[in-house]
Amino acid sequence: MKNNELDVFDNILDESLVREPVFHLPADFAQKVTLNIVRHEQWKSDLMEYASLTAFLMALLLVVGGLYYYLDKEFVMQVFSFITGNVMQVVFAVFTLNFILFADKVLLRLLFSRWSRF
Numbered sequence: 219m220k221n222n223e224l225d226v227f228d229n230i231l232d233e234s235l236v237r238e239p240v241f242h243l244p245a246d247f248a249q250k251v252t253l254n255i256v257r258h259e260q261w262k263s264d265l266m267e268y269a270s271l272t273a274f275l276m277a278l279l280l281v282v283g284g285l286y287y288y289l290d291k292e293f294v295m296q297v298f299s300f301i302t303g304n305v306m307q308v309v310f311a312v313f314t315l316n317f318i319l320f321a322d323k324v325l326l327r328l329l330f331s332r333w334s335r336f
Contacts, residue, residue, distance in 0.1 A: 261328060268323040272316070 244250075287294045301308050 257328075261324075264324045264327050268320055271323065272319065 283294065
């Protein structure tokens with residue numbers, strides 16, 4: 219039984235080495251794979267840069283807010299009451315600014331990296 223199975227595998231191996239393969243890779247296959255890997259790594263790098271810049275801006279805003287709170291509590295309370303009174307406008311403004319930052323740091327780089335290969 220074992221010898222018979224080995225003969226079958228030998229025949230399959232011999233036929234596969236003698237016949238021409240049916241499937242051929244395109245000539246630029248390696249270049250396309252490399253380009254996809256580079257593009258994926260660039261996407262991750264851009265997202266990390268965006269996240270770190272957003273975290274830095276949030277930390278800077280917290281430090282400045284804490285400093286103002288320490289120096290002048292009345293000013294911080296006025297700002298806080300303005301924000302709570304105009305929640306929708308503030309959220310819309312923050313969302314818009316965040317989208318502009320995301321588009322600048324991630325989307326535009328992705329767009330121009332795809333155009334540069336043509």
